[in-house]
Amino acid sequence: MYAPNLFQDKVALVTGGRSGIGYGIAEALLKLGAKVIICARKAAPLAEAAAALSEHGTCVQRPCDIRKSEEVEALADLIESEFGRLDILVNNAGGQFPSLARHISDNGWNAVINTNVNGTFYVSRIMANRFFVPQKSGNIINIVVNHLRGFPGMAHTGAARAAVENLTKTLAQEWAVYNIRLNCVAPGTIISSGLDTYAEPVKALLDKMKEENLMQRHGTIEDVANAVLFLASPLSAYTSGTTLYVDGMDHLHGDRMRMVNMFR
Ligand SMILES: CCCCCCCCCCC/C=C/C(=O)SCCNC(=O)CCNC(=O)[C@H](O)C(C)(C)COP(=O)(O)OP(=O)(O)OC[C@H]1O[C@@H](n2cnc3c(N)ncnc32)[C@H](O)[C@@H]1OP(=O)(O)O
Numbered sequence: 001m002y003a004p005n006l007f008q009d010k011v012a013l014v015t016g017g018r019s020g021i022g023y024g025i026a027e028a029l030l031k032l033g034a035k036v037i038i039c040a041r042k043a044a045p046l047a048e049a050a051a052a053l054s055e056h057g058t059c060v061q062r063p064c065d066i067r068k069s070e071e072v073e074a075l076a077d078l079i080e081s082e083f084g085r086l087d088i089l090v091n092n093a094g095g096q097f098p099s100l101a102r103h104i105s106d107n108g109w110n111a112v113i114n115t116n117v118n119g120t121f122y123v124s125r126i127m128a129n130r131f132f133v134p135q136k137s138g139n140i141i142n143i144v145v146n147h148l149r150g151f152p153g154m155a156h157t158g159a160a161r162a163a164v165e166n167l168t169k170t171l172a173q174e175w176a177v178y179n180i181r182l183n184c185v186a187p188g189t190i191i192s193s194g195l196d197t198y199a200e201p202v203k204a205l206l207d208k209m210k211e212e213n214l215m216q217r218h219g220t221i222e223d224v225a226n227a228v229l230f231l232a233s234p235l236s237a238y239t240s241g242t243t244l245y246v247d248g249m250d251h252l253h254g255d256r257m258r259m260v261n262m263f264r
């Protein structure tokens with residue numbers, strides 16, 4: 001539905017682009033003409049993903065832990081030497097684990113906050129200073145989750161993604177002067193590699209969530225990628241500092257707390 005050359009001459013970085021939603025976003029951008037860089041921690045699957053994505057256009061990769069700002073700086077060096085510019089940043093890398101709040105250890109809490117909040121901030125700041133501010137143009141899309149009514153069963157990620165959403169609002173205002181837009185996409189439950197990591201009792205809960213969804217389904221990777229394409233494109237030129245829910249209305253409807261009570 002988008003023009004095939006929508007992102008011609010544009011360069012995009014997708015963090016966590018080796019798998020799942022990030023891979024789907026990278027593929028969608030490549031198919032519309034963008035040159036794409038993907039990063040993640042695990043070198044071997046990252047290299048495999050970049051090789052597969054290269055069928056659709058120019059895709060380069062570099063291992064990078066977004067929690068380590070020196071590794072993010074090295075990633076910016078690669079982008080500089082390969083492409084000399086960056087137009088679109090999709091902060092997709094992130095995650096958490098299901099747990100009732102009282103069982104989350106200090107390390108578990110810190111790992112989730114560090115990944116989602118610090119990692120997103122480091123990548124945004126470094127790419128803005130290296131590319132978007134000097135270019136006087138840039139577009140950042142932060143993948144969060146639907147946490148609108150809190151997130152029973154994942155308190156750490158609810159807190160972390162709320163922080164990212166607020167950061168998005170702040171940076172959208174501070175950086176508007178540089179013609180940088182920032183928005184969030186908040187997926188509901190999306191069928192992707194991320195969900196494969198969840199154990200059986202959580203999978204049963206996911207089935208119940210599907211029954212409660214007003215559209216009677218989970219989302220697809222394409223549902224999320226299509227929202228990212230819109231926010232990355234000039235079609236959304238007057239939209240910044242906002243959140244687009246891709247969740248079949250889960251943010252409005254459903255009783256997640258009742259379902260999480262299964263785990264008590
Ligand atoms: C109670 C029921 C709740 C049900 C709720 C269901 C709602 C479903 C809706 C789905 C919406 C969202 C879906 C997704 O986002 S799918 C994407 C999922 N993908 C990922 O999360 C991948 C990335 N995640 C990670 O890499 C890790 O989870 C993490 C963010 C923690 C970072 O990993 P890191 O490598 O730094 O972590 P370590 O292995 O070193 O561990 C650090 C501490 O964290 C503790 N930990 C890690 N995993 C678990 C776990 N599964 N359960 C409990 N604790 C965990 C680990 O033990 C360390 O702490 P300690 O040193 O104290 O042991």
Ligand SMILES: NC(=O)C1=CN([C@@H]2O[C@H](COP(=O)(O)OP(=O)(O)OC[C@H]3O[C@@H](n4cnc5c(N)ncnc54)[C@H](OP(=O)(O)O)[C@@H]3O)[C@@H](O)[C@H]2O)C=CC1
Nearest residue numbers: 016019020021040041042065066093094189190192193194
């Ligand atoms: N699937 C779903 O239902 C939903 C997913 N989301 C969010 O969407 C995003 C993608 O999820 P999904 O594709 O499903 O899950 P995946 O687990 O497949 O994707 C997570 C990606 O992030 C990378 N990553 C994780 N931590 C780091 C890090 N510290 N530095 C660099 N890369 C990292 C992982 O690669 P590696 O391990 O090699 O580092 C992996 O490629 C996540 O932020 C997730 O929380 C939001 C709502 C719902």
